[in-house]
Amino acid sequence: MLKVKDLTIEPLFREVNFCVPRGEIVTLMGPSGSGKSTLFAWMVGALSDDFQAQGELWLDERRCDRLPVESRGLGILFQDALLFDHFTVGQNLLLALPERIVGRARRDAVEQALSSAGLKNHYASDPATLSGGERARVSLLRALLAEPQALLLDEPFGRLDKTLRATFRTWVFDVVRARGIPVILVTHDEEDIPPNGEVIAISRWQ
Structure with a gap:
């Protein structure tokens, strides 16, 4: 379970609390500037010095907000795919693999993910030749290959057209549920909210 407890980020919001069970998707919604992306920055340990935060972040029985960035076990997916265009698709994904996976097993893991x-035949592809939907899938695969204990989705469907958005959204939700990963989704589009999913409203500190 992923839990945010008694989180206040000045001057944005105060006393935010929520829990995300494994395999569930909780949606954060609120107006632009309310602090949704800033909340994510705090969770991953990259909060700007412009903000002051108090609160706790837990993954199961482990408190994470005091840990180094690399030890928190969180993956994040943005609206932009953020692939390295001077690497092949396969090389982009190899970067995410844990160091314990060595030798031929590294390529095998990437090819299985593709x-x-x-995307079976895209190991050697140039990312610049991929469609928007393909780049989005590679970006998610890169996040998952790092074996995150929880996943943060920061408007990951925003740059896709309506049909592709629906297809990719369904695929993402199916993957994270199958893996039992707790997920927090930030979106402005109510169509992105999973059926019967919990929605947390974030509003600016008044």
Whole structure:
């Protein structure tokens, strides 16, 4: 379970609390500037010095907000794919693999991931040749190959057209549920909210 407890980020919001069970998706919604992306920055340990935060972040029985960035176990997916265009698709994904995976097993893991996403023949592809939907899938695969204990989705569907958005959204939700990963989704589009999913409203400190 991923839990945010008694989180106040001055001067944005105060006393935010929520829990995300494994395999569930909780949606954060609120007007622009209310602090949704800043909340994510705090969670991953990259909060700007412009803000002051008090609160706790827990993953199961482990408190994470005091840990170094690399030890928190959080993956994040943005609206932009943020692939390295001077690397191949496969090289982009190799960067995410844990160091304990060595030798041929590294390439095998990447090829298996690409195949699972319908990108079987794209290991050596130039990212610049991919469609928007393909780049989005590679970006998610890179986040998942790092074996995150929880995943933060910061408007990851925003740059996709309506049809592709629906297809990619369904695929993402199916993948994270199958893996039992707690997920927080930030979006402005109510169509992105999973059926019967919990919605947390974030509003600026008045």
